[in-house]
Amino acid sequence: MVEAAARRPPASSPSGPLAIRVRRFGEITKEVLRNPTTTIGLVIIASLLLMALMAPIITEANTPDAYQMPRDWGAINEPPGTPGHLLGTTSTGGDVLYGVVWGARTSLRLSVIVVGITMVVGTIMGSIAGFIGGKVDEIIMRLVDVLLAIPELIFALAIAAVLGPSFGNIIFALTVVFWVKYARIIRGQIIHVKHNEYVDSARVIGDSKLNIYRKDVLPNSVTPVVVQATLDMGNIVLVAATLSFIGLAEAGLAEWGVLVSEGQAGISAGRWWASTIPGAMVFLWALAFNLFGDGLRDVLDPRTEGR
Amino acid sequence: MTNLRDDPVGAATRAEERPVITLRGVKKYFPVREGVLQQIVGHVRAVDGVSFEIRQGQTLGLVGESGCGKTTLGRCIAGLTDTTGGGIYFRLSEADRMFLDEMDAVGQDRQTSEQQAKVESIERAHRIDRLKGETWRTYRRNCQFVFQDAFSSLNPRHLVKDIVGRPLRVYKEASGTDLTERVVELLESVGLGRQHLYRYPHQFSGGQRQRISIARALALDPEFIVLDEPTSALDVSVQSQILNLLHKLQQDRGLTYLFITHDLGVVRLMSDEIVVMYVGEVMERAGAQELFASPRHPYTEALLAANPDLLEGDEEAEMRGLEGTVPDPARPPRGCKFHTRCPVATPRCGWEVDDAVAWLSDNSTILEGLGGVERSSDFESVLRFAEPGTAAEAESLLASAAIPDAMRAALVELDQDGPELRIRFEEVDRVRLEDVDVGHMTSCILHTSQADLDSRP
Ligand SMILES: Nc1ncnc2c1ncn2[C@@H]1O[C@H](COP(=O)(O)OP(=O)(O)O)[C@@H](O)[C@H]1O
Ligand code: SF4
Numbered sequence: 001m002v003e004a005a006a007r008r009p010p011a012s013s014p015s016g017p018l019a020i021r022v023r024r025f026g027e028i029t030k031e032v033l034r035n036p037t038t039t040i041g042l043v044i045i046a047s048l049l050l051m052a053l054m055a056p057i058i059t060e061a062n063t064p065d066a067y068q069m070p071r072d073w074g075a076i077n078e079p080p081g082t083p084g085h086l087l088g089t090t091s092t093g094g095d096v097l098y099g100v101v102w103g104a105r106t107s108l109r110l111s112v113i114v115v116g117i118t119m120v121v122g123t124i125m126g127s128i129a130g131f132i133g134g135k136v137d138e139i140i141m142r143l144v145d146v147l148l149a150i151p152e153l154i155f156a157l158a159i160a161a162v163l164g165p166s167f168g169n170i171i172f173a174l175t176v177v178f179w180v181k182y183a184r185i186i187r188g189q190i191i192h193v194k195h196n197e198y199v200d201s202a203r204v205i206g207d208s209k210l211n212i213y214r215k216d217v218l219p220n221s222v223t224p225v226v227v228q229a230t231l232d233m234g235n236i237v238l239v240a241a242t243l244s245f246i247g248l249a250e251a252g253l254a255e256w257g258v259l260v261s262e263g264q265a266g267i268s269a270g271r272w273w274a275s276t277i278p279g280a281m282v283f284l285w286a287l288a289f290n291l292f293g294d295g296l297r298d299v300l301d302p303r304t305e306g307r
Numbered sequence: 308m309t310n311l312r313d314d315p316v317g318a319a320t321r322a323e324e325r326p327v328i329t330l331r332g333v334k335k336y337f338p339v340r341e342g343v344l345q346q347i348v349g350h351v352r353a354v355d356g357v358s359f360e361i362r363q364g365q366t367l368g369l370v371g372e373s374g375c376g377k378t379t380l381g382r383c384i385a386g387l388t389d390t391t392g393g394g395i396y397f398r399l400s401e402a403d404r405m406f407l408d409e410m411d412a413v414g415q416d417r418q419t420s421e422q423q424a425k426v427e428s429i430e431r432a433h434r435i436d437r438l439k440g441e442t443w444r445t446y447r448r449n450c451q452f453v454f455q456d457a458f459s460s461l462n463p464r465h466l467v468k469d470i471v472g473r474p475l476r477v478y479k480e481a482s483g484t485d486l487t488e489r490v491v492e493l494l495e496s497v498g499l500g501r502q503h504l505y506r507y508p509h510q511f512s513g514g515q516r517q518r519i520s521i522a523r524a525l526a527l528d529p530e531f532i533v534l535d536e537p538t539s540a541l542d543v544s545v546q547s548q549i550l551n552l553l554h555k556l557q558q559d560r561g562l563t564y565l566f567i568t569h570d571l572g573v574v575r576l577m578s579d580e581i582v583v584m585y586v587g588e589v590m591e592r593a594g595a596q597e598l599f600a601s602p603r604h605p606y607t608e609a610l611l612a613a614n615p616d617l618l619e620g621d622e623e624a625e626m627r628g629l630e631g632t633v634p635d636p637a638r639p640p641r642g643c644k645f646h647t648r649c650p651v652a653t654p655r656c657g658w659e660v661d662d663a664v665a666w667l668s669d670n671s672t673i674l675e676g677l678g679g680v681e682r683s684s685d686f687e688s689v690l691r692f693a694e695p696g697t698a699a700e701a702e703s704l705l706a707s708a709a710i711p712d713a714m715r716a717a718l719v720e721l722d723q724d725g726p727e728l729r730i731r732f733e734e735v736d737r738v739r740l741e742d743v744d745v746g747h748m749t750s751c752i753l754h755t756s757q758a759d760l761d762s763r764p
């Protein structure tokens with residue numbers, strides 16, 4: 001054959017299907033780590049997740065509910081550095097370190113639940129709209145437009161206000177609000193992707209609609225959803241903290257927004273730690289996922305990917 | 308080598324081969340939408356009444372300028388796009404086709420109920436948009452498609468093994484190691500091999516990717532393949548390798564091809580029979596040798612003139628180049644669609660108001676004084692000018708020797724009344740494709756009996 005031989009990888013490399021996929025994952029990882037800001041984001045995320053997962057080891061879990069702040073009435077308003085209370089205590093005797101660590105766990109739970117549900121719901125709705133089209137598309141997108149027209153914070157606020165203040169309701173409210181973005185993204189992607197000739201190729205060989213969606217359309221549409229999900233892992237914690245800050249979560253919850261809210265009264269008296277430290281955690285969490293998400297977007301950009 | 312066929316004969320001698328695909332008046336119109344409400348304001352007539360057959364084991368070359376509807380027609384045949392009118396038939400016998408043609412001529416209202424029942428049963432058995440269940444699956448397996456762009460027709464996330472093996476999976480023909488072996492066989496038949504199984508499309512050159520596409524098209528051992536410009540994205544040297552491969556595969560497997568291209572050299576190399584298309588219509592159809600040796604349509608001649616090395620001794624044709632632009636398929640010319648560019652157009656070729664307006668706008672500044680056009684038909688309009696003087700000027704221009712003789716001769720009324728100028732052209736029918744020789748059809752009225760050119764009014 002006179003044609004230029006395959007350029008990559010070297011023809012000698014033994015390659016089975018699994019090896020190929022592992023190598024591809026490795027390539028993407030290497031690509032991600034080439035960018036220093038993305039790497040910083042990834043390192044912060046890894047530390048935060050580690051902290052959340054090891055919460056019961058780092059601190060002694062409160063009983064009966066570990067997500068409630070422990071109360072030590074013998075040690076209120078202790079400054080950071082106090083023995084036994086490394087980051088100080090709150091005005092109600094809550095250990096700030098406990099709040100930081102279990103707050104990370106709360107944030108992780110919150111963002112995994114909300115992102116998980118909204119990503120799935122949004123992808124399903126957007127897929128139906130984009131892949132089927134016509135009237136179905138119109139109805140779904142009307143709903144999406146309406147939901148998008150309302151600022152998400154205000155909408156979540158309204159829902160949480162109606163249902164009463166509890167962290168569970170914040171999760172619910174955020175779920176209702178956040179799926180539309182995914183629906184919109186995936187629909188746009190699908191409408192673009194389904195005109196590719198590899199979709200027509202699959203039709204010509206007679207494959208079913210469902211298979212074409214599963215094998216051709218979805219995998220080639222899903223990248224921006226993954227990026228958005230990464231960004232939302234951070235954003236949702238920020239929005240939830242805002243909502244609990246203004247009092248929509250239960251008092252005493254080991255959640256960063258609640259801690260900021262409860263600690264703010266002491267700032268004027270010089271007790272900065274009870275609210276600043278949890279506030280910094282919210283900031284760190286949101287920043288880390290945004291740094292990583294942005295880097296991921298560049299690496300997974302379909303224009304550069306795999307060419 | 309002018310033709311890869313070992314026995315490049317005219318279609319006439321092969322006419323006894325049974326048709327695999329039969330087109331009867333196939334139309335595909337795309338709606339043109341405009342405005343916020345996306346209202347339909349017109350239709351692009353991408354394919355506008357095309358009829359021909361593709362016979363078993365043959366290559367039918369479909370040639371024409373870019374945008375003339377070749378891809379759309381190929382997609383309709385492959386069932387990727389639905390048609391607006393007419394019918395595409397699979398394995399329709401000559402006798403059944405003649406019966407359908409006859410019944411169309413009779414008209415549905417005047418058919419007997421027996422005849423209607425027979426039409427219905429033929430359509431249900433052969434017309435691809437009416438096929439169901441097993442017959443549809445048979446068609447689906449037997450009609451494959453190779454796309455122009457081998458990059459976008461291969462899923463970038465699938466391995467070659469999965470791409471080429473996918474048809475076998477869909478029809479549950481093979482799985483496991485059996486599937487792998489079948490894929491290796493297919494890859495070998497297109498000049499690739501086992502070492503390419505676990506690679507992604509982006510790891511191949513353009514020619515190799517097209518080989519992968521061909522291997523996939525062959526997987527189900529189809530009878531018929533639509534090849535949509537399979538080599539026009541490739542380098543010349545690679546191009547001829549792929550053409551040779553396609554030819555060899557056809558010989559080995561008895562394949563039938565619809566070979567779509569805008570390249571006359573390629574179509575000549577590959578085809579038994581050639582159909583020349585222009586703005587959605589067939590202009591000429593003939594055996595490959597016949598078409599190049601004695602074209603019977605000015606459009607074909609113009610195409611040939613653009614490729615002087617393909618001409619066989621006709622120096623006169625070389626003089627007639629292809630000028631002007633392809634007409635808008637949303638508003639195709641009347642009569643013969645080629646009349647706006649035809650160097651030998653006659654007064655009976657379909658001259659219309661648009662031609663006069665286009666000529667005025669190209670050759671004068673008079674239309675700047677145009678207030679409006681009141682159109683009663685494509686052939687008759689009143690142009691309203693701001694000043695009576697401009698109208699008079701336009702009249703004298705259209706009556707002068709400056710405009711093409713044929714257009715001027717077709718003007719039956721040119722009447723200035725104050726600022727208004729009434730224009731009326733002789734109304735003509737759409738030209739038809741007619742036999743001029745055995746297996747040779749053309750739509751040009753110079754070569755057919757459609758218009759008696761000497762008895763014009
Ligand atoms: N999906 C579509 N929607 C609207 N117009 C189309 C579509 N596909 C093709 N067309 C139009 O139909 C005409 C024929 O196009 P095509 O079949 O691609 O021509 P060719 O393959 O001969 O270059 C062109 O004017 C093109 O713009
Ligand atoms: S009918 Fe023939 S002569 Fe008339 S415009 Fe068409 S091609 Fe030219």
Ligand SMILES: [Mg+2]
Pocket residue numbers: 374377378379536
């Ligand atoms: Mg084309």
